[in-house]
Amino acid sequence: MKRQIFENCKDRLEKQISGLQTELQQYKSAVSEETKSSVGDKYETGRAMLHLEQERLFKQLTEAERLYNLLASLEPTQKYTKVLPGSLVETNQGHFYFAVGLGQVKVDDLSVYCVSLKSPVGQALVNRKVGEEISFQQRMWKILNIV
Incomplete structure (x- = not known):
């Protein structure tokens, strides 16, 4: 059963990482496609908002990848006699x-x-x-x- 839990966690993190990567790529495309309009302030505000969202997504992606690497470092078949990581x-x-x-x-x-x-x-x-x-x-x- 521990292996199933491990795989469930791994799958959830993989889906989260994939979703964040896709969303981040969409924001990168949106920023590069943004063209300067006649209203300069509106353009700058929109661009700044896109950059803020990109930063937020990048932080979430970094954290999800950190958790995935931590999980991957565990051996799901290992037996424990006390409460430790992976138990x-x-x-x-x-x-x-x-x-x-x-x-x-x-x-x-x-x-x-x-x-x-x-x-x-x-x-x-x-x-x-x-x-x-x-x-x-x-x-x-x-x-x-x-x-």
Whole structure:
């Protein structure tokens, strides 16, 4: 099941990267096709808006590529005895895949939260082992299994 979660995350990031690349290319084309009109201020404002949007998309693309590379560095078949990057953790509060923060994914009717170890729940559970209990968000969390 961990491999399926890994592949799901990988697919989501690949689609996100592809979509951002396409959108960025469209903005690049729009900027290069922009012709100076008789109203100079309108032209400059439109061009500036296109550049701002390009910058925003480029930042999103850079972040998506960083997450993809981080995910690709993990080995989905590796077994863990404590909560580390790449571990699938079952707690009494739900299932968590500690890799990249992509939110909830469903695999075989099981909801798994894909989160980073830098997230609050990741920081609370990092290096913990099966059977350990912690208090987090005013609830008791118990680690039931780590894969």
